[in-house]
Amino acid sequence: xxxxxxxxxxxxxxxxxxxxxxxxxxxxxxxxxxxxxxxxxxxxxxxxxxxxxxxxxxxxxxxxxxxxxxxxxxxxxxxxxxxxxxxxxxxxxxxxxxxxxxxxxxxxxxxxxxxxxxx
Amino acid sequence: xxxxxxxxxxxxxxxxxxxxxxxxxxxxxxxxxxxxxxxxxxxxxxxxxxxxxxxxxxxxxxxxxxxxxxxxxxxxxxxxxxxxxxxxxxxxxxxxxxxxxxxxxxxxxxxxxxxxxxxxxxxxxxxxxxxxxxxxxxxxxxxxxxxxxxxxxxxxxxxxxxxxxxxxxxxxxxxxxxxxxxxxxxxxxxxxxxxxxxxxxxxxxxxxxxxxxxxxxxxxxxxxxxxxxxxxxxxxxxxxxxxxxxxxxxxxxxxxxxxxxxxxxxxxxxxxxxxxxxxxxxxxxxxxxxxxxxxxxxxxxxxxxxxxxxxxxxxxxxxxxxxxxxxxxxxxxxxxxxxxxxxxxxxxxxxxxxxxxxxxxxxxxxxxxxxxxxxxxxxxxxxxxxxxxxxxxxxxxxxxxxxxxxxxxxxxxxxxxxxxxxxxxxxxxxxxxxxxxxxxxxxxxxxxxxxxxxxxxxxxxxxxxxxxxxxxxxxxxxxxxxxxxxxxxxxxx
Numbered sequence: 369x370x371x372x373x374x375x376x377x378x379x380x381x382x383x384x385x386x387x388x389x390x391x392x393x394x395x396x397x398x399x400x401x402x403x404x405x406x407x408x409x410x411x412x413x414x415x416x417x418x419x420x421x422x423x424x425x426x427x428x429x430x431x432x433x434x435x436x437x438x439x440x441x442x443x444x445x446x447x448x449x450x451x452x453x454x455x456x457x458x459x460x461x462x463x464x465x466x467x468x469x470x471x472x473x474x475x476x477x478x479x480x481x482x483x484x485x486x487x
Numbered sequence: 488x489x490x491x492x493x494x495x496x497x498x499x500x501x502x503x504x505x506x507x508x509x510x511x512x513x514x515x516x517x518x519x520x521x522x523x524x525x526x527x528x529x530x531x532x533x534x535x536x537x538x539x540x541x542x543x544x545x546x547x548x549x550x551x552x553x554x555x556x557x558x559x560x561x562x563x564x565x566x567x568x569x570x571x572x573x574x575x576x577x578x579x580x581x582x583x584x585x586x587x588x589x590x591x592x593x594x595x596x597x598x599x600x601x602x603x604x605x606x607x608x609x610x611x612x613x614x615x616x617x618x619x620x621x622x623x624x625x626x627x628x629x630x631x632x633x634x635x636x637x638x639x640x641x642x643x644x645x646x647x648x649x650x651x652x653x654x655x656x657x658x659x660x661x662x663x664x665x666x667x668x669x670x671x672x673x674x675x676x677x678x679x680x681x682x683x684x685x686x687x688x689x690x691x692x693x694x695x696x697x698x699x700x701x702x703x704x705x706x707x708x709x710x711x712x713x714x715x716x717x718x719x720x721x722x723x724x725x726x727x728x729x730x731x732x733x734x735x736x737x738x739x740x741x742x743x744x745x746x747x748x749x750x751x752x753x754x755x756x757x758x759x760x761x762x763x764x765x766x767x768x769x770x771x772x773x774x775x776x777x778x779x780x781x782x783x784x785x786x787x788x789x790x791x792x793x794x795x796x797x798x799x800x801x802x803x804x805x806x807x808x809x810x811x812x813x814x815x816x817x818x819x820x821x822x823x824x825x826x827x828x829x830x831x832x833x834x835x836x837x838x839x840x841x842x843x844x845x846x847x848x849x850x851x852x853x854x855x856x857x858x859x860x861x862x863x864x865x866x867x868x869x870x871x872x873x874x875x876x877x878x879x880x881x882x883x884x885x886x887x888x889x890x891x892x893x894x895x896x897x898x899x900x901x902x903x904x905x906x907x908x909x910x911x912x913x914x915x916x917x918x919x920x921x922x923x924x925x926x927x928x929x930x931x932x933x934x935x936x937x938x939x940x941x942x943x944x945x946x947x948x949x950x951x952x953x954x955x956x957x958x959x960x961x962x963x964x965x966x967x968x969x970x971x972x973x974x975x976x977x978x979x980x
Binding site: 390393399402406409410413416420442443446449450453456460461464465467468471472480484 | 621625632648650658665666669673
């Protein structure tokens with residue numbers, strides 16, 4: 369079988385999640401669903417990075433007698449940072465959605481737009 | 488020789504002051520701390536930039552870890568210029584903010600407002616001086632997250648929706664940058680800009696590197712609001728508190744332009760972007776489209792802040808056009824316009840903020856005859872508007888002139904004609920405001936208004952006078968822009 373199809377499956381999962389997230393983001397009018405889509409989109413990039421750090425036959429990067437090959441720990445560290453950024457973004461987005469609901473009484477994009485048009 | 492530790496302090500001071508700001512009681516103290524910190528940062532930036540060697544940079548290894556493993560901060564002619572710009576606009580906007588923000592933001596949210604402002608400053612400066620692309624992503628997100636907060640704090644519900652839209656698009660942009668960074672790391676095993684520049688040419692022909700650049704270019708273009716990725720900008724600038732709009736217009740898109748230039752010339756290399764791949768033409772096309780559509784759309788706006796926001800999209804097009812010429816002259820024009828447009832647009836947004844402070848509206852119909860009631864504000868607006876059009880002796884004229892010469896030197900006749908035509912369009916939209924304020928009679932039924940307070944007029948006029956000063960004495964700006972362009976082009980050969 370072509371190795372690109374199966375051996376590199378983390379990349380395919382990343383691409384699939386990326387598309388699911390992005391599609392949810394652009395196709396839904398509900399603000400919460402958009403935030404969920406955004407989250408899936410961001411998570412796909414985390415998986416991409418973790419996939420990049422994998423070294424064939426490598427163990428988890430913890431120093432231990434009898435192991436010579438380790439996975440690259442740097443992408444893991446980078447992704448820890450991105451997860452923090454992602455959490456901050458999600459928290460802020462949800463905070464804004466709460467306040468939008470308080471101000472407009474709705475979290476549907478078209479209803480909000482209609483209310484804005486009324487003034 | 489300046490102490491290199493102050494390179495880190497440039498980011499650390501505002502970053503650590505932000506939570507302190509949040510804890511301070513009252514409304515006055517947080518403002519005072521934010522203002523003091525911003526002025527301190529400006530002094531630091533000026534001192535550091537004076538110490539940059541003629542050819543080269545100030546390097547600082549964060550935490551003592553040697554690059555390429557550790558995070559490196561680098562200050563050269565180009566980002567020294569940008570850092571000074573960011574600190575200067577911040578230092579002028581904050582004295583203005585005291586009165587303006589108190590009128591537009593709920594009192595209980597003021598400490599949070601100034602904390603977010605300091606975080607934004609830290610993020611922008613960090614993005615500017617870091618030499619590590621992942622660190623750049625993190626700082627870009629610090630600055631973006633704080634600008635979403637600042638936009639949402641205005642006392643009107645539309646600000647919330649604008650901030651939310653800005654957040655969604657900004658996060659997509661940031662995630663794209665993250666993907667590109669990961670792919671570039673996968674091919675080179677490094678995140679340090681200088682190290683990447685050395686290793687990328689060997690793998691430049693791979694589709695992974697092409698994809699990496701495409702993701703980064705699109706991600707940064709969203710942050711830059713380059714047409715057609717500009718949709719967040721008009722709403723965000725219109726609904727944000729006036730002081731925030733002025734600060735963002737003068738700094739956030741400018742730093743994004745810096746990031747784009749840095750990626751093109753110092754990481755991927757001009758040869759890769761403009762010779763090996765057609766990316767250069769994509770930028771030229773988007774820049775020209777931005778110039779046309781931004782200028783035309785600005786003419787049809789009835790809200791002064793929205794008009795200025797659309798004009799910003801056109802002005803971003805000018806800077807990117809300069810960059811996409813990939814010549815020393817073009818890049819000089821781009822960097823010069825980056826600086827001059829920051830002065831122009833911040834001055835205009837500050838003047839618009841003065842109008843809003845008195846009238847609670849910036850609609851063209853409500854400002855009729857305002858020139859007679861608020862002559863200082865409206866003359867500031869008019870003079871800065873002349874600079875935006877590009878009439879001598881203003882800073883706007885200098886950068887348009889450089890851009891025009893660069894386009895002709897490159898043989899881009901259509902672009903040169905377009906620059907002239909869109910300058911006329913700029914005259915049209917500025918004229919609509921000027922006509923409304925000076926020539927039309929005072930609106931019937933409007934309560935008489937007086938001039939904006941002095942604390943708001945002085946920063947506005949400081950920027951307007953800077954516009955005229957840099958139109959007459961160009962040695963400082965053109966010298967620095969020229970040096971920056973030569974460093975960039977020289978570095979990418």
